[in-house]
Amino acid sequence: MLTRNSALELLKEHVTSESLIKHCMAVEGSMRAYALLYDEDVDLWGLTGLLHDIDFDKHPEEHPMHARKYLSDLDLPETSLTAIEEHGKLDLKTRDTLISKTLFAVDSLSSFILAYVHVRPDKSFDGIPLKSIKKKFKDKAFARAVNRDLILQGAEDIGVNLDTHMENVIQGIVEWETELNKMGFSLV
Template identity: 30%
Template sequence: MITREQAFSLIKEHVTNNNIVKHMLALEVLMAGVYDELEKKGYTREELGGTKEEWMMAGLLHDADYCENVPMEEQGIQITRWAKEKGYIIPENVAYAMAAHNWHNTKTEPKTLMDWTIFMGDSLTGLIVAAALVLPSRKLAEVTPQTVLNRFKEKSFAKGTRREDIQTCKEKIGLSLEEFVKISLEAMQKISADLGL
């Protein structure tokens, strides 16, 4: 499988917006946090749809093709092609999850726990960052799960957040909204320096 170092070489080559890089780092750790929780709950690797490393790689690379020259219906798919051109191996389940994160455009519907987590986590990371940015300190350390849940209820806050998709977390990945938010926030807080928050 592609290494993290190889993944970063692709990111450096194709991603010029540092905020997108931070978003990918956030989704990488969110994926790790959710994987750990689901594994604790007894889900098998087959049910999870991959290894922890595969979950993290899908999160890290999912937006590495988010740029002007890639149409939205290819975003999440083109990165796999670029990786193959470099001789990097992206497992099928990782490629599928990356395409599924943008399924409203790619028409690649999420199937596994990994697919659903990346799809919902993609939007949740943005809400968590927005919740930090409106604080005077702009620090993730001061954001609580309740802060995020309160902001989640405010439809006018971070309007681009796909709340209706995130709310399917209990049905799709077996975590309540409260659990999903807590796990995601705590994972992101661990890398707050990398996120500039």
Template identity: 50%
Template sequence: MNVSREEAYQLLTEYTKSDSLIKHALAVETAMRAYAEKFGEDVEKWGVVGLLHDFDYEKYPSEEEHPYKGAEILKERGYPEDIIEAILGHADYTGVERKTLMAKTLFAVDELSGFLLACAYVRPDKKIANVKVKSVKKKLKDKSFARGVNREDIYKGVEELGVDLDEHIAFLIEALSKNADILGV
């Protein structure tokens, strides 16, 4: 199957109506594309993985259903196994091992992308480009800030990907800044 961003976006919007969840998907897509480029990987495929990682979440938000329902839908539609496996692996509770660089990257960017958007939203100018690494790290320690973001997953993702936390944060800020208009930051 040829992985088409257009088809993936249609699938995302078929299952997801929430503006914030769509923005999250676009942020993770942006982060995945940036890392794919950096690593010399398939930018389109990695972008699709980012776009679709939570497409089933709004309809199936429980740990019993997400991302399993999404994986079933992707299988039915003929998506490649490595995409499905990466999406299953982005939720630590599935127990699906992250074997590929794509799967490890998805896990490493998912929670942090959402956290960085939250950091931008509380800035007076609401600009992701003006978010500083030092400020992000300070907010990571504040359990009441963006409390829905799993900090353990952020740290575990950095470790699995084998990148420095400061560099990872800076890389994602820069990547998300390039898509700031679409992301609303």
């Protein structure tokens, strides 16, 4: 049985960038939050989020098409493996599972929320106001590498409005940061 600790160790074997590991953990928290909302397997969805960028360091130009070879010996279900492969296909209109749509939807927004926390004077996850996130979202100079169109498409794909999607991801990341702190980790 794949545990979170063994999944994190596997991720660290293939990903050397601390910021990418933290991004993966933020996506993990976002996926866990949505799994709760959708009454899905929270641990499985979290592991899918945690491992979604496992091949990025070694294959940035072909990411995520090499992820399956790193994950093939694990007991992840096909739906998780497919979601991981599909999250990097920007023009894909055939995502047909909820886990696949959700992973795509939370990936870029999780990066955006982390970027926001990093510019806060205290780098705190406490009381992240939706109003401030929306203001930064409109500021194209802020976190310019984060594609706003992908965030909008992701929210549409899972059938929620942008404000609700932002609130869900904020809540997921904030709650996961609290849990990570108990394990000796932090997203900042």
